[in-house]
Each structure stands twice: as C-alpha cells, then as structure tokens.
Ligand code: FES
C-alpha cells in the first residue's frame with residue numbers, strides 16, 4: 330500500500346474538518362472500503378484492477394479490470410468478442426447492443442463489473458451454434474449495407490420480437506428507436522420483422538432475396 334493510501338488512518342485535525350464538511354453533502358465514508366448512503370453500507374472497489382468474471386454466450390471469461398471498464402471494452406478488448414460494435418461509444422446509436430438476461434442494453438454505457446452474474450448474449454451467439462432466424466431474415470431482406478449497425482440491430486430485433494410477435498409499424502418504430510443505421514436500411518428491417526411475424530412485407534422489402542435479385546440482374550432485369 331502506498332503512503333498516500335495510508336493517509337486516512339493518520340488524519341490531521343484539518344483533514345478531519347474537511348471530511349466532516351464534505352460528509353454533510355455526500356454519502357458518509359465510514360471506512361476506506363465502505364460507504365454509507367441512505368443508511369445502507371455499500372462496498373467500494375477500485376480504482377485499481379479487480380477480478381471480474383462475465384458469462385458471455387454461455388462461457389465464463391475472467392480478467393482483472395478496473396471498475397470503470399465498460400462492458401463493451403471488456404468484451405472487445407479483453408475477451409475478443411467483437412460482435413458488439415463501437416460506433417458512438419456514448420449510448421446513442423445501439424451498435425454495441427447485447428442482451429443481458431434477455432434485455433437489450435448498450436454495452437458502451439454498462440460497466441463490466443455490473444454485468445457479473447448475468448447472462449450476456451452477443452450477436453455471435455444469438456441463435457446458439459447456428460445463425461438465429463432473425464439474422465437469416467436480415468440477409469433475406471437485404472437489411473444491411475456496411476453492416477456496422479447490423480449486429481446490434483439483430484440483437485435488438487430479436488428482443489423486440491420476443492415481446493411483440495406481431496408488432497405494428499408504430500410499435501416497431503418505437504421498439505427499435507434505440508438503434509440507428511447510417512446507411513438507411515430501415516425498410517429492409519421492417520421487412521425482417523414482417524417476415525418474422527408472418528406478414529406480407531410492404532414495398533419491395535422482404536420480397537426478394539439477395540440471391541434472387543442477383544439472378545434477376547444477370548438476366549437483364551431490374
Ligand atoms: S456504441 Fe454504444 S450506443 Fe453507440
């Protein structure tokens with residue numbers, strides 16, 4: 330332990346008065362490793378690295394990480410799970426969406442330490458060993474271009490369909506509002522949900538697979 334870390338045990342009167350003043354406005358520090366807020370004691374971890382174990386796609390991953398490390402950083406930089414994409418890194422685009430206990434969350438605004446003892450599923454494992462039907466529907470509906478948003482969208486779409494098996498357009502727009510596509514593939518994404526819901530897609534979305542479109546082009550069609 331450094332000299333600086335030992336200081337709380339040898340507080341001067343001046344330090345004590347400073348802390349007393351702070352304690353009037355913030356949770357009371359009752360020891361260097363615990364704080365009291367609203368009558369409840371809560372442990373303090375960090376700021377140094379601490380052991381963190383995550384369950385991702387059915388497997389256990391462990392590393393010593395600082396408590397400030399986000400789930401997105403832990404997945405991509407420490408555990409080499411790159412399905413969740415870093416686009417905005419500030420909770421605006423949804424490219425980093427993963428499922429935590431079946432709920433879609435932005436992994437860039439979730440701390441890895443908070444995600445312990447939860448079941449985390451990323452796009453790589455959405456359908457287990459095989460592609461999930463939603464992912465196949467993204468291909469069939471030509472619902473991606475650059476693909477940067479697509480893993481997050483597939484995760485969010487699966488979560489949406491789990492709750493809204495036959496969502497109307499307004500529900501789809503609301504349910505997927507947290508995910509953005511710069512390439513503008515939204516019509517295709519509506520086609521995905523229409524296909525998964527057993528409805529007739531609108532416009533040309535979902536009516537032509539990529540393979541069929543290529544074959545039509547080769548024959549001189551549109
Ligand atoms: S990268 Fe997480 S919301 Fe954009």
Ligand code: FES
Pocket residue numbers: 472473474475476477478479509510511512513514
């Ligand atoms: S396919 Fe390019 S951002 Fe959505």
